[in-house]
Structures are given as structure tokens and as C-alpha cells.
Amino acid sequence: MFSGDADADLRQMADDPTFPHRDAARHAMRFRSSGDVAELVAVHDDPHPCGMTDAVFALAGSKRPWLNWVPMPSEAITNVANEIGGRRAQGEQLEVSELGLSAAEPASAVTAFRRVAGPVRIGIAEFPPPDIRTPVRSGRHVVWRYDGTEPVPTVPAPSDAAVRLLREVAGEPWASPLSGYVKAAPLGELPLADLLGLLVHLPGPPDTPRWQHLAKSTPTYWYRLMQPWVCLGILHHAKDQPWPTSTRREVLVDLAFGVEDWVADAALFALVTAAYREPELRAEVRQLVRARLDAAVAANRLVTIEESLAKLMLVTPGCRADDRALATAVLSRADEDDEDEQEEQPAPAPAAKRRWWQRRG
Incomplete structure (x- = not known):
């Protein structure tokens, strides 16, 4: 058609x-x-x-971020994971023992790296303020904690049945948030503990041609895509409860303002989807998305989810002129930073020297 x-x-x-x-x-x-x-x-x-x-x-919304696809991971650690995973998928015998980061990156990005690269020791030079390990707001539903520098799930691993269902539901991007919401309905039948477990234990991708292909280039993308699917499932949880006092609202808001992580913008995406479906929620959801974007912008350091939050702000119902101006400024600054980085990039070093992780063998 x-x-x-x-x-x-x-x-x-x-x-x-x-x-x-x-x-x-x-x-x-x-x-x-x-x-x-x-x-x-x-x-x-x-x-x-x-x-x-x-x-x-x-x-x-075709080919537009959040409306048709989830923004790609942008962290340094996921870039390394994609290179490692891609080279392994091409048949290279590559093993990694240690990795150093100049600053902390989101717990989900670290976990996705290890899902691709294996149990690598990760050294982090610093946790610049505001500390990525500290929630933006305290909430009852917490899915990550830190043991020193190591992110640790606070919830049990999901059941095997939950993992199978996730792979059936989330194997492809959504055509739109509206169709994604409908397709995610079976996830809403899972216990809340399973849904929260899926968010942080990050089961591997479906064994399908799509993900076999992406394993050669961006194997971390599955972990970025699956979390918004899970949050759409949370949006279906206990739907008979009135929204203002519902578990689904409380969980999604707590996740959105928890530690700085992919889970935060995934939860906000589900709230934005709810705002499209239910006009009476639009004012509240706009305020929530703006508040989380404000927190990212106020941080005097790199916030890797800032760009995705800005893109989400631009597709939030009720987005005002000042919201749009802030989001556009964030994205313009990111583009300028990318251009500056490309201009300042030194001539490529030999391949062996560019491998800044440590290898065995």
C-alpha cells in the first residue's frame, strides 16, 4: 500500500x-x-x-528518533564493544582483559559492553559531579546500585519465560509509539519483578537474521532498543489502577529520575507514549521530560543521554517554545562538538596503537 x-x-x-x-x-x-x-x-x-x-x-514519524527508532548508543564503552563484537562476528579471535575509562558511563552501557565483550575489568578514572551513581530524585523503585565503581542490579534476574516473551515482542523497532504500545501488551502481563529484571539484567538478542546482521556492526543496539520495549510493557501493568496513584506511573517516574542511565529515557519514552494516547496526561508528562532534560543540561560534565533526552523533548505532546529552544540548543551544541572533534582528530596511528584496551594473548 x-x-x-x-x-x-x-x-x-x-x-x-x-x-x-x-x-x-x-x-x-x-x-x-x-x-x-x-x-x-x-x-x-x-x-x-x-x-x-x-x-x-x-x-x-518515519525514520525519526523515538517515533520510529531508539537513538543509537553514544558512549565510549559501547563504541569499543561494537568494535570488539563486530570483529568477533567476522571471525577474529579477539580477547579483552581490561578497559580504562576517563569518566563513568551509564550502568546499562557498561552492562551491554560486558554482554558483548565478556567479563572485562573496567577501570574508571573519575566520577565527576554530579555523580552518575546518585539518583536525580529518590524513588521507591530502584533498579541499579553501585558497589564502589561497579553497577549492580537491585532486582532479581527475569524468568526464562519473560526473556522468551521479550525476544518475541521486541525483535524489531516499532512503526510508531502507538503501534509499539499495542505490540507490547503481552509484556504487561508479566509480573513487575520480571519487567524490572529485564531492564537491568539485559538478556541477549533474538537469534534472527536482523540481529545476526547487527552483531557485525552494532551489537550493543539490542540492549538500547529492548529497554523502551520493556517500559512500554510497564505502561500496561495493572491498567485498572487510576493513573495518578497507579503502580505503572510510579515505576516509570522513579526510573526516569533514578541514576543517570538508558533506563531513564526509556521510561520517559513510555510516559510520552501515554501522553499521546491520553490527552489529560500531557501537561504532567511534558513537565517530567523537561525536568529530566534540565537536570542533564545543568550537569557540568558530559551526560551521554542528554541528546536522546533532547530528541524526546521535541516529540513530547505540549512541547513549548522554550522547551524546543533548549532541546535544539542541546542538539546544536552536540553537532558543533562532533565537528570540532573531527577537525582536531590527529592523523590515524597504526592499528596496534589504536587498541587502547588491554588484550590477552
């Missing part, structure tokens, strides 16, 4: 006098050209919602 070119498909819908959702298609086109999330909200809030308006919503 669709060509694979979202912009062309939307233009065709908007120009077709027989298409019953031409206004929605026009809103989708304006969102794709301007980035104004109010246009995307207008697609969702079509006065005659149906499966086709969901399709228009998905076309509007």
Missing part, C-alpha cells in the same frame, strides 16, 4: 480528494517539514480516528 517514501505517500494522501483523512496527512507533512510536535499531535487527535490515522501517524 505504501511506497517506502513517507513524504511521497503523505503528499499523495493530502492531494487525493477521496482520502477521508486529508487534514491528518497535511498535519503529518507539516510536522516532517517543521518539526512542530503540535502538528503530530493533531494527527493523533483526528476527529475520526481509525487504523488509517494510525498509519498516517506512523508515516509522520
Whole structure:
């Protein structure tokens, strides 16, 4: 039905006098050209919602961060893991014994590294303030603690049945948050302990062609993608409970403001999804996303999830002009930093010298 070119498909819908959702298609086109999330909200809030308006919503968010895919890991430790995993997938016998980091990185990134590289000793030079190990706010639902410099899950490992279900549900990106929410419904039937366990024990990817292929380039991406899927599952937990006092709300908010980690923006993504579905939640969710972005911006150090938080802010219903200005400034600064780093990059050293981790053998 669709060509694979979202912009062309939307233009065709908007120009077709027989298409019953031409206004929605026009809103989708304006969102794709301007980035104004109010246009995307207008697609969702079509006065005659149906499966086709969901399709228009998905076309509007095609190939856009959080709307169609989770931002890639950006940590130094995941870059190393991807190189190690990719080379092993290509048949190289590569073993790593030690790794040094100049500063601490998120617990999920460290865990994903070890899932790919193995039980490597990791040395961390410093934990600059604000300490990554300290929650932004104290909450009842905590999934990470630190034993000195080592991140440790605070919850038991998930059941084998939960792992199997996760691999069935989360094997592919969502077409849109709306379809992702629907697909994640079976995860909501799991006990909460299983859902929290999946977030931090990070079971490996499905044995499918997609993940076999990604094992050769970005094996850490599964661990980045699976956590938002789990948080969509949490959004289904005990759905009969009224939202303001619900377990699902409390858990997601606690996770969003816990220690600095991939779990934080994954939880916020689930809250943003809820805000699309339930307009009465939009003001609260906008405030939560902005508060977490503010905390990242206020840190006088690198916050690796800051860019993904900014991208999430830009697709949050109710995003205001000041929210958009802050998020855009974050992303512009990140682009400038990337350009400066490329300009200052010295000439490549021989391959043996570029391997700054320690190897056995």
C-alpha cells in the first residue's frame, strides 16, 4: 500500500480528494517539514480516528528518533564493544582483559559492553559531579546500585519465560509509539519483578537474521532498543489502577529520575507514549521530560543521554517554545562538538596503537 517514501505517500494522501483523512496527512507533512510536535499531535487527535490515522501517524514519524527508532548508543564503552563484537562476528579471535575509562558511563552501557565483550575489568578514572551513581530524585523503585565503581542490579534476574516473551515482542523497532504500545501488551502481563529484571539484567538478542546482521556492526543496539520495549510493557501493568496513584506511573517516574542511565529515557519514552494516547496526561508528562532534560543540561560534565533526552523533548505532546529552544540548543551544541572533534582528530596511528584496551594473548 505504501511506497517506502513517507513524504511521497503523505503528499499523495493530502492531494487525493477521496482520502477521508486529508487534514491528518497535511498535519503529518507539516510536522516532517517543521518539526512542530503540535502538528503530530493533531494527527493523533483526528476527529475520526481509525487504523488509517494510525498509519498516517506512523508515516509522520518515519525514520525519526523515538517515533520510529531508539537513538543509537553514544558512549565510549559501547563504541569499543561494537568494535570488539563486530570483529568477533567476522571471525577474529579477539580477547579483552581490561578497559580504562576517563569518566563513568551509564550502568546499562557498561552492562551491554560486558554482554558483548565478556567479563572485562573496567577501570574508571573519575566520577565527576554530579555523580552518575546518585539518583536525580529518590524513588521507591530502584533498579541499579553501585558497589564502589561497579553497577549492580537491585532486582532479581527475569524468568526464562519473560526473556522468551521479550525476544518475541521486541525483535524489531516499532512503526510508531502507538503501534509499539499495542505490540507490547503481552509484556504487561508479566509480573513487575520480571519487567524490572529485564531492564537491568539485559538478556541477549533474538537469534534472527536482523540481529545476526547487527552483531557485525552494532551489537550493543539490542540492549538500547529492548529497554523502551520493556517500559512500554510497564505502561500496561495493572491498567485498572487510576493513573495518578497507579503502580505503572510510579515505576516509570522513579526510573526516569533514578541514576543517570538508558533506563531513564526509556521510561520517559513510555510516559510520552501515554501522553499521546491520553490527552489529560500531557501537561504532567511534558513537565517530567523537561525536568529530566534540565537536570542533564545543568550537569557540568558530559551526560551521554542528554541528546536522546533532547530528541524526546521535541516529540513530547505540549512541547513549548522554550522547551524546543533548549532541546535544539542541546542538539546544536552536540553537532558543533562532533565537528570540532573531527577537525582536531590527529592523523590515524597504526592499528596496534589504536587498541587502547588491554588484550590477552
